Amino acid sequence: MNWDHANPFTLPRVPVAADIDGLNHTNNAVYVRWCEQIGWAHSESLGLGLEDYRRLDRAMAIRRGEYDYILPTFENEELLLATWLVGGDGKLSMARRFQLVRASDRATVLRGRWDLVCIEIGSGKPRRMPQEFLAAYMPAIVD
Template identity: 75%
Template sequence: MTADDWDRPDPFTLALAPQPGDIDGLGHTNNAVYVQWCERAGWAHSEALGLGLADYRRLDRAMAIREGHYDYLLPSFEGEALLLGTWLTQCDGKLTMERRFQLRRASDGATLLRGRWALVCIEIGSGRPRRMPAEFLAVYGAAVAG
């Protein structure tokens, strides 16, 4: 697997391997597990950028998933070494962002999943859409991949 095989340069990555509880009745990783992995990668990336849950609570703002789309391209199996990459790909500077995902098998670099989230900034206390605070703009805006 080479850096050139990613959909975009310099992904934030998580190394993963399906565990016995991740496997469904068809003998491969359950699709819901992929969604959970994307959530884990999104939070880990945000924390690595310097915005964690404590910051969200302090600012009474959060980036909430408005839409999630997942293209399940190939299965994965128990114990397989996988790498999940994620990027912020859009930030409008007001309310919305886009995050993309690519899950690859380490042994051959094959892409197993591509995903996209449309995110909206909300006020945690009310759940209503609100403008992104300056901290979100500074951190997330600077992290948008080309």
């Protein structure tokens, strides 16, 4: 695959009938849901899941989400969704990038980006990343 960054964390995806909208292609909201799913799966693979977030009273919250819908996809098409962590400051913020590729021709059909900020779950206020976040996330950041 021609990935935007090296060493992606990937998940295969195949749109099903319920994912298809009135224009007969995958609904944009489905891509957003898939990005959320791969974000959590990647975080869990790095050792931080929802229970860890609750225990630490910290979370990486989406401050901004941006999606470029490049090409449509259709029911039963084999796709591969990739994600990376990029640009962490080691204090409050980092970003996550996404790339969705169609398996048949390796065309990129979607790119996305989240700007993330560490918050205290109890108050919703920005807080420094705890050591557990730094230990899990910072080594995974790519250029």
